[in-house]
Amino acid sequence: PYVNTKDILEKANKEYYAVAAFNINNLEFLQAIVEGGIEKKSPLIIETSEGAMKYAGMGDPLRGASLFVKMVREFADSLDIPIALHLDHGKNFKYIISAIKAGYSSVMIDASDKPLEENIKATKDIVRIAHAAGVSVEAELGKLAGIEDNVSSEESVLVNPDEAKYFVEQTQVDFLAPAIGTSHGAFKFKGEAKLDYDRLKKVKELTNMPLVLHGASSVVQEMVEIAENYGADFGGSKGVPSDILKETVQLGINKVNTDTDLRMAFIAGLREFLHNNSKEFDPRKYMETAKEYVKKVVSDRLELLGSANKA
Numbered sequence: 001p002y003v004n005t006k007d008i009l010e011k012a013n014k015e016y017y018a019v020a021a022f023n024i025n026n027l028e029f030l031q032a033i034v035e036g037g038i039e040k041k042s043p044l045i046i047e048t049s050e051g052a053m054k055y056a057g058m059g060d061p062l063r064g065a066s067l068f069v070k071m072v073r074e075f076a077d078s079l080d081i082p083i084a085l086h087l088d089h090g091k092n093f094k095y096i097i098s099a100i101k102a103g104y105s106s107v108m109i110d111a112s113d114k115p116l117e118e119n120i121k122a123t124k125d126i127v128r129i130a131h132a133a134g135v136s137v138e139a140e141l142g143k144l145a146g147i148e149d150n151v152s153s154e155e156s157v158l159v160n161p162d163e164a165k166y167f168v169e170q171t172q173v174d175f176l177a178p179a180i181g182t183s184h185g186a187f188k189f190k191g192e193a194k195l196d197y198d199r200l201k202k203v204k205e206l207t208n209m210p211l212v213l214h215g216a217s218s219v220v221q222e223m224v225e226i227a228e229n230y231g232a233d234f235g236g237s238k239g240v241p242s243d244i245l246k247e248t249v250q251l252g253i254n255k256v257n258t259d260t261d262l263r264m265a266f267i268a269g270l271r272e273f274l275h276n277n278s279k280e281f282d283p284r285k286y287m288e289t290a291k292e293y294v295k296k297v298v299s300d301r302l303e304l305l306g307s308a309n310k311a
């Protein structure tokens, strides 16, 4: 069934596991993610960026949002696993309202690059509208390093746990993304991979609510190697090691945003297939390996996060 993201995350919060939130831009990634969810009998959160809405809608974000709602609902309504659709990194009021209007389960209002009081104001505005429409809301505190869509903040600013408690009380947001040292993309961490567990523990104790980890891809080296065998150049790529990811789940992370890992798996499969099948031009064929590798990465992650058999 098609559900509200909050329902999925409240259960995960109670039982201390996490649910992956997988980004999509097209049909093929959605198909592969759904196959992984069926295989693992796991709840799924599908999420799209504002860029994905624009891309799918060919420049019209409301059309893109409505296309994603229709595609995701078509799968969700016909399956036993709970599936939610979430707007990731909502920064533009028009896009956020378009997602709510189209029927998304939840939206993120990302005003983490603003001073605290501005972040609170922007979040309260969205919470008021979203909750009136039965839509849940995610917000972010602290800043991820690296490029975050159109905002490139060089240094990451880690969450202040006391601020988090105040923020949640003031905004009534449904789930919170505390920055604890991750960054988006395939080149995480300057030196050794390390996250601020202490801050995460404090935020969980002070808020007791579902928490979100952004920039949570592991950058699966098996996929990087396959892609590089067939011409990719991903030198120096690095993600969140699995043991560190598991530790964050033990400490209260319940939604794990995963985009880069699926992109790596897809391009690895596509490069491999195209290299070995010079005569093929049927898109249902030449994206097969790509989808198979995405499904594999999805299934492994659902297992790792503990959401397998939780549908």
Ligand SMILES: O=C(COP(=O)(O)O)NO
Pocket (backbone or CB within 6 Å): 023, 088, 089, 183, 184, 185, 186, 213, 214, 215, 216, 217, 218, 257, 258, 259, 260, 261
């Ligand atoms: O945070 C993410 C995805 O992060 P990755 O680049 O690590 O997949 N989306 O909001």
Ligand SMILES: [Ca+2]
Pocket (backbone or CB within 6 Å): 110, 111, 112, 113, 140, 143, 144, 148
């Ligand atoms: Ca942000």
Ligand code: NA
Pocket (backbone or CB within 6 Å): 047, 086, 087, 088, 089, 108, 138, 257
């Ligand atoms: Na998000």
Ligand SMILES: [Zn+2]
Pocket (backbone or CB within 6 Å): 089, 184, 214, 215, 257
């Ligand atoms: Zn993110």
